[in-house]
Every structure is written in C-alpha cells, then in structure tokens.
Amino acid sequence: MDTAQKEQIAQEPKASVEMTGSVALLEGLIAEGVDTIFGYPGGAIMPIYDALYDYMDKLNHVLVRHEQGGIHAGQGYARTSGKVGVVFATSGPGATNLVTGLADAQIDSTPLVCITGQVFAHLLGTDAFQETDVINITTPVTKWNYQITDATEIPEVLAKAFYIAKSGRPGPVLIDITKNAQLQKFNFEGYVKCDHIRSYRPRPHVRQEYVQAAADLINQAKKPFILWGQGVILGSAEQEFKAFIEKSGIPSAWTVLGAGAIPTDHPLNVGMLGMHGNYGPNVLTNECDVLIAIGMRFDDRVTGRLDKYAKQAKVVHLDIDPAEIDKNVKTTVPVWGDCKETLPLLTELVEAKQHTEWLAKFNDYMRQEVEAVIKDELFPTSDELTMGEVIQLVNELTKGEAIIVTDVGQHQMVACRYAKFNNTRSNVTSGGLGTMGFSLPAAIGAKYGAPDKEVIAVIGDGGVQMTIQELGTIMQFGVAVKVLILNNQFLGMVRQWQQLFHDKRYSFVNITSPDYVKVAEGYRIPGQSVKEREALKAALKTMIEHEGAYLLEVMVTKENNVFPMVPQGCSVSEIRLK
Amino acid sequence: MSTENIEKQEYNITVYTENQIGLLTRIAIIFSRRKINIESLNTSPSEIESIHRFNIVITETREVVQKVCRQIEKQVEVLKVYFNTNEDVIWQEMALYKVPTEEIAEKALVERLLRENGARVVVIRSDYTVFETTGHREETDMLITKLQPFGLIEFVRSARIAIIKDSEGFNRKLREFERREPGHEPIENEYLNKGAKVFTM
Numbered sequence: 001m002d003t004a005q006k007e008q009i010a011q012e013p014k015a016s017v018e019m020t021g022s023v024a025l026l027e028g029l030i031a032e033g034v035d036t037i038f039g040y041p042g043g044a045i046m047p048i049y050d051a052l053y054d055y056m057d058k059l060n061h062v063l064v065r066h067e068q069g070g071i072h073a074g075q076g077y078a079r080t081s082g083k084v085g086v087v088f089a090t091s092g093p094g095a096t097n098l099v100t101g102l103a104d105a106q107i108d109s110t111p112l113v114c115i116t117g118q119v120f121a122h123l124l125g126t127d128a129f130q131e132t133d134v135i136n137i138t139t140p141v142t143k144w145n146y147q148i149t150d151a152t153e154i155p156e157v158l159a160k161a162f163y164i165a166k167s168g169r170p171g172p173v174l175i176d177i178t179k180n181a182q183l184q185k186f187n188f189e190g191y192v193k194c195d196h197i198r199s200y201r202p203r204p205h206v207r208q209e210y211v212q213a214a215a216d217l218i219n220q221a222k223k224p225f226i227l228w229g230q231g232v233i234l235g236s237a238e239q240e241f242k243a244f245i246e247k248s249g250i251p252s253a254w255t256v257l258g259a260g261a262i263p264t265d266h267p268l269n270v271g272m273l274g275m276h277g278n279y280g281p282n283v284l285t286n287e288c289d290v291l292i293a294i295g296m297r298f299d300d301r302v303t304g305r306l307d308k309y310a311k312q313a314k315v316v317h318l319d320i321d322p323a324e325i326d327k328n329v330k331t332t333v334p335v336w337g338d339c340k341e342t343l344p345l346l347t348e349l350v351e352a353k354q355h356t357e358w359l360a361k362f363n364d365y366m367r368q369e370v371e372a373v374i375k376d377e378l379f380p381t382s383d384e385l386t387m388g389e390v391i392q393l394v395n396e397l398t399k400g401e402a403i404i405v406t407d408v409g410q411h412q413m414v415a416c417r418y419a420k421f422n423n424t425r426s427n428v429t430s431g432g433l434g435t436m437g438f439s440l441p442a443a444i445g446a447k448y449g450a451p452d453k454e455v456i457a458v459i460g461d462g463g464v465q466m467t468i469q470e471l472g473t474i475m476q477f478g479v480a481v482k483v484l485i486l487n488n489q490f491l492g493m494v495r496q497w498q499q500l501f502h503d504k505r506y507s508f509v510n511i512t513s514p515d516y517v518k519v520a521e522g523y524r525i526p527g528q529s530v531k532e533r534e535a536l537k538a539a540l541k542t543m544i545e546h547e548g549a550y551l552l553e554v555m556v557t558k559e560n561n562v563f564p565m566v567p568q569g570c571s572v573s574e575i576r577l578k
Numbered sequence: 579m580s581t582e583n584i585e586k587q588e589y590n591i592t593v594y595t596e597n598q599i600g601l602l603t604r605i606a607i608i609f610s611r612r613k614i615n616i617e618s619l620n621t622s623p624s625e626i627e628s629i630h631r632f633n634i635v636i637t638e639t640r641e642v643v644q645k646v647c648r649q650i651e652k653q654v655e656v657l658k659v660y661f662n663t664n665e666d667v668i669w670q671e672m673a674l675y676k677v678p679t680e681e682i683a684e685k686a687l688v689e690r691l692l693r694e695n696g697a698r699v700v701v702i703r704s705d706y707t708v709f710e711t712t713g714h715r716e717e718t719d720m721l722i723t724k725l726q727p728f729g730l731i732e733f734v735r736s737a738r739i740a741i742i743k744d745s746e747g748f749n750r751k752l753r754e755f756e757r758r759e760p761g762h763e764p765i766e767n768e769y770l771n772k773g774a775k776v777f778t779m
Contacts, residue, residue, distance in 0.1 A: 135600055136600070136603060139600065139603050139604055139607060140607050140611065143654065144654045145600070146600075147599075147600075164654055195758070196758050197654065198657070198752075198755045198756050199595070199596050199654065199655050199656060199657045199755065200654045200655075201755070201760070203760045204760055205759070205760040206760075321652065322648055322651075322652075323645075323648035323649050323651070323652045325648075326644075326645075327645060327648075
C-alpha cells in the first residue's frame with residue numbers, strides 16, 4: 001500500500017479502500033492500539049509478514065526463538081501493561097507450539113490475541129503441508145477462536161477478538177487465517193471497534209440486594225477475613241480494593257496472582273494463601289466467621305482439602321465470572337460483577353472498623369513463622385546460600401520497585417513469599433498452569449510492557465533450560481532483562497515432594513546444568529556465577545546496575561525445602577512449619 | 579441440602595446459541611472434560627430465526643448439572659442455558675424398526691401391534707417393513723421387545739427433543755440480550771433464593 005492510500009484511511013476511516021486481508025489485519029491492530037507483536041514467521045503466515053515489512057515504523061515485531069517463547073512474551077506484556085498481548089505464528093507446528101501458552105493464559109485469565117496462518121482454504125482437511133486442525137486443538141484452551149477463510153471477515157472478527165480477549169474475565173483468543181484470505185484483495189471500509197456481542201454478557205448489572213446482603217454479613221462479622229486474587233488487578237480496582245479494606249479494617253491475604261495489588265507492607269496485608277503461603281492466613285481461614293473472596297477462584301492450591309475448608313464461615317464471593325460462584329466453595333452471598341464497580345458499593349455500606357485483636361492473631365502466627373521458617377531462610381547462619389536471602393537482597397537493592405517474573409517450582413514459591421512489591425502488575429508468574437519455562441520469555445514481554453521498570457526473571461535451573469533459546473531474542477533486540485538463576489542442582493519442588501512423601505526416592509530430579517555464564521557469553525550477554533555469601537550482594541548490585549541484559553547464577557543450597565506447607569489432601573489448618 | 583443435589587437423575591439441558599461452526603465441539607468438550615456421558619444430543623432451529631437450540635440429556639446430580647450449565651453459558655456464542663428434570667419438560671423420542679415383511683405378516687397380529695404401541699407403518703416392501711413410533715424411552719423400548727421375535731433387522735432411535743413446560747420462549751430474552759447495557763440476569767444461589775423469589779434461573 002502506498003502512502004496516499006494510507007493517508008486516505010487515516011482521514012476517512014469509512015472510505016472504502018482496496019487492500020489485502022493481511023494489510024487489513026495490520027490496520028486493525030493499529031486501530032486497536034497495538035504497538036508490539038511477538039512472533040515467528042513461516043509458510044502459511046508469509047503474506048502477513050510481507051505486509052508487516054511496510055509497517056515496521058508502526059508495529060514493533062519481536063522475533064522470538066520459539067512460538068512458545070512468543071506467547072509467553074505476549075503474556076508477560078499483557079500482565080505488566082494491562083493491554084492485550086498480540087502473537088503471530090504460522091500454521092502446523094507454529095500453531096501447536098502456542099498451545100501451552102494458550103492454556104496458561106486461559107487459566108490465568110490473560111488477555112491475548114493470537115494470529116495463526118493456515119493453509120489455503122481449498123487445502124483444509126487434505127493433510128496439506130503444515131496443516132493442523134488448530135481451531136479444534138485450541139478450543140479447550142481459548143476463550144474464543146475463529147477461522148477466517150475470506151478476507152472480508154478480517155476487520156469484524158479482529159474487533160470481536162480484542163473485545164472478547166479484554167472484556168469480562170479476560171482470556172486468550174486465537175484467529176486462524178487461511179493463506180488465501182491473507183492474500184485476497186477486498187474493499188476495506190474502515191475498522192470499527194466492537195463493544196457488544198448479543199450472546200456475550202461480560203458485565204452484569206450489579207444487584208444492590210447482593211451488595212446489601214454482603215455488607216450485612218460483613219458488618220455483623222467478628223472475625224472477617226479477605227482473600228483477594230488477580231481479579232483486583234485485572235479489573236484495575238486496586239484503589240477501590242484499598243479503600244474497602246482500609247474502611248472495613250479487615251485482614252487481607254492474597255493468592256499468588258493477586259500479589260502486588262496493594263503494597264507488600266500495607267498493615268492489613270497479612271500475607272500469602274495456599275500450599276506454601278503464610279501460616280496465619282492458612283490457619284485462620286478455618287477460624288474466621290466471614291470469608292470475603294474478591295476476584296479469586298478457590299484453586300485447590302489455595303483451599304487444600306475442600307471439605308475441611310472454612311466450614312465455619314459464611315462466604316461472600318465477588319467475581320465477574322458467574323461460573324466461579326459456588327464452583328468450589330459454596331457461597332453465602334455472591335456479588336456477581338466487576339469488582340471495580342462492586343467494591344465501592346460495598347465500601348459505602350460497610351461500617352468503618354478496626355479489628356485489632358483479630359489482626360493481632362495474624363501477627364502472632366507471623367511471629368511463629370518468622371521463628372520457625374523465615375529467619376533461617378532470609379538470614380541463614382549456615383555456609384550455603386538460600387533462595388530466600390537472594391530475594392531478600394533483591395528487595396533491598398530494588399526497594400520493591402522491580403517487576404519480578406518467576407518460573408515454576410521452589411524458587412517461585414520463595415520469590416512470591418518474600419519479594420517485596422510496592423506496585424501493582426509487578427508480579428508475573430505462571431499460577432494456574434504451573435508452566436516451567438515461562439519466566440525467561442515472559443520477562444522479555446514484561447519489559448516491553450513496562451520499559452521503564454527493572455525486570456528481573458527469577459528462574460530455577462530446571463525451568464531455565466526449557467526456554468533458554470530466548471536468550472537469542474534478548475540478544476537480538478537488546479532487551480534489558482536481568483536473568484537470575486537460582487541453581488540448586490535439582491528439580492527442587494519435585495525433589496521436596498519425593499523427600500517428604502516418597503521416602504526420599506529421588507527419581508530423576510537430579511539435573512545438571514551447562515555453564516550458564518558461558519552460554520550467556522555465547523549470546524553476548526554478560527554474566528557471572530556466585531556461590532559465596534560475601535560475593536552475593538555485589539553480584540546482585542552489578543546485575544541490577546548493568547544497563548542491558550545480564551545473567552547471574554546463584555548456587556544455592558541443594559536440599560532446602562519450602563515451608564510452611566499444606567500437604568496435598570490436608571486441610572489448610574494442618575499447615576506444617578517443617 | 580435436598581436429595582436432588584446428591585442423587586443422580588436425568589436432566590434435560592436446553593441451550594440457545596448462535597449458529598456457529600465449532601460451537602458443538604465447545605459444548606461437547608465441557609462434558610467430556612468432566613467425564614460425563616452425553617446420553618442424547620439434538621441440534622435444531624429454535625422459535626427464533628438464526629438462533630439455534632441444543633437439547634442435551636445427561637444423568638447427573640443437580641449440583642453437577644448446574645456447574646456444567648454455567649460453563650456452557652460462559653461460552654461466547656451461547657445465549658442462555660436452562661436445565662430441567664423430566665417432570666419439567668414435554669419430551670419425545672422417535673424410533674424406526676425394520677422387520678422382515680414375511681415374518682411379520684404371517685406371524686404377528688400387525689394391527690393390534692400397531693394400535694397398542696401407537697406405531698405407524700412407514701414403508702411396506704415385499705422384503706421388509708418399517709414401523710415408526712414416537713414417545714418416551716419405555717414406549718420405544720417396548721416395541722423392540724415385541725418385534726424381536728419377528729426377526730427385527732434394524733432399529734434406530736432419535737435424540738430427545740424437549741419443550742420446557744413453563745417457558746415463555748426466547749423472544750423477550752433475546753430482545754434483552756440485544757440491548758447494550760449490562761444484563762439483568764440473576765444468578766442462582768441457595769442463600770439468596772430463600773430470601774427472595776427473584777433469584778431463579
């Protein structure tokens with residue numbers, strides 16, 4: 001498309017201009033405010049990449065090293081920016097490589113629009129080269145998906161895709177576009193954003209009766225307890241949430257994905273829930289009289305054994321997704337709606353209170369936890385380094401201002417437990433799916449989503465070897481992420497379970513590592529490895545102060561366990577300190 | 579908790595949807611993911627042009643059915659899901675039976691057989707005859723037993739179709755859905771149901 005045509009579109013969005021499906025797609029992306037795309041070209045998406053050649057000034061395309069890296073980068077971008085992540089991949093293996101990321105985004109409610117190329121429409125179903133049934137493969141792991149075989153559908157379907165991805169409970173959307181549709185010329189009549197689909201009701205009308213019933217329960221409560229999740233962040237309701245807890249004075253604990261919605265050191269923030277969460281929040285779940293769940297979905301890692309979960313409590317559940325109400329925990333009062341809307345209504349009706357004695361109970365349990373677990377983890381007296389002391393030093397050096405992108409396993413639990421977050425959208429991790437290999441590519445996306453923030457990828461020696469090829473992306477695009485590998489020479493979380501529940505039969509958890517510093521050097525990324533306490537702080541300082549990407553490997557003690565722990569099949573109140 | 583929350587029984591699930599390729603898969607996998615067998619599935623037009631209607635039969639507890647229905651309703655192209663016990667619907671299934679004409683003409687009292695089972699003859703050929711009957715499962719099953727001695731060659735039964743007794747149709751609901759403001763659909767909840775009668779699906 002020449003400049004005159006582009007100007008025509010800009011001036012008269014309704015004017016009909018002849019263009020290919022590929023160009024219409026890119027125009028649509030620009031109209032949706034997209035600035036960054038993570039992708040990888042291939043045969044069936046070549047017309048789109050050809051069109052992209054003329055749009056390099058408007059759309060920043062980041063060439064990843066594997067489509068899984070691309071989609072995790074898209075997720076990281078979405079999580080830190082609050083915008084929709086956009087990912088390109090080709091047909092067949094390109095598309096199937098997206099599946100893990102789609103499943104991850106689906107379970108963690110991350111808004112994505114993935115565009116996959118597909119073979120020519122006349123070849124569909126013929127087992128053509130690089131043909132897979134992407135729509136059916138991705139149906140269980142997408143909020144919505146659609147195959148386009150005719151270019152005229154592109155603007156409308158793309159608009160629907162963005163609307164669906166980001167509205168209501170967000171999620172991943174995939175559009176599969178056959179090559180003929182990418183090449184086909186048609187009269188583009190401008191891009192109209194979508195704001196209504198009759199069969200899709202992302203936001204309910206909030207019923208005042210529910211809010212009133214919830215407020216009544218809260219006002220009568222002697223020991224109310226708030227659990228908040230990522231819904232607070234997804235709904236951009238951090239301020240509304242803070243106002244609610246500050247007026248009601250209710251102790252509040254977070255799920256892994258909810259971390260950072262209010263600062264770590266807020267006096268009403270009593271810590272983390274779940275299997276490796278804090279002692280007090282778990283034990284007192286079974287002592288509170290009213291449990292107020294906000295934008296969380298009672299995952300089994302949070303609830304432990306369900307038939308012994310908060311049975312004494314009345315449950316108020318605020319959620320935008322009606323399918324979450326009563327799904328795992330029977331709700332006394334469901335407040336169905338966007339919490340940005342429902343929280344202020346609730347704040348209005350709750351009495352201003354301070355639950356001093358009740359809050360003190362959480363602090364008592366915290367003191368016990370500090371004594372039994374935290375002291376040794378953050379300030380160890382043994383020679384070997386712990387993961388916790390590394391995170392503690394990161395807190396000290398970044399003052400809680402960094403974005404921490406974690407992988408999955410022991411280091412993830414340690415980082416989530418001990419990292420200090422001053423700001424929302426600072427904690428990026430694979431929560432629901434537990435995808436090892438998530439962190440490195442997600443950190444790349446996180447940096448694009450929040451370029452002014454320090455982004456630190458905290459990864460174990462297992463996870464880093466799953467997507468280590470993305471060091472190539474960091475090299476090529478000069479992405480200034482810090483890669484912090486906590487190496488305990490084990491697949492630590494599996495080893496911990498084998499130790500505790502399988503008689504220490506260490507079955508294939510012993511994992512060797514390459515020389516990460518040399519690997520990084522091969523990618524022209526500076527780095528170092530430390531194993532002594534005296535060198536640790538200086539090394540972390542070097543990493544953080546370095547302008548570009550940097551890799552730091554820290555050798556930590558091999559057989560540390562993450563505690564506290566709610567063993568699988570146990571109640572949250574049976575949480576173990578050792 | 580009422581017994582219907584614990585005891586399994588047949589439920590008729592009625593789903594109003596857009597007519598979209600791939601939606602059948604989206605709905606079917608909600609059941610298969612939870613290892614629930616779909617006993618009967620019918621897709622058809624509805625009272626409204628362009629709106630499709632699924633009739634699905636499963637045997638489950640009310641609690642499971644309710645959760646599954648919420649997952650179905652969550653799909654972007656699904657407008658509304660209702661679930662009803664057999665008492666709440668008028669339902670029918672159709673069955674066809676092929677028997678050898680010689681056997682049936684010679685040995686059976688065909689007239690009586692047809693009358694007693696509300697069956698009709700669809701085709702009579704020299705080699706075979708096809709009967710048709712419509713009704714509940716027991717009724718269509720009964721004719722199998724009766725025709726078995728006469729060398730039943732082929733049998734097929736259709737999916738169940740069901741009309742909800744107290745439904746006023748979908749027209750008014752659709753008009754609500756076409757409006758742009760947030761939906762006024764309530765959510766079913768035991769606690770609030772007790773408080774006010776408005777909270778029903």
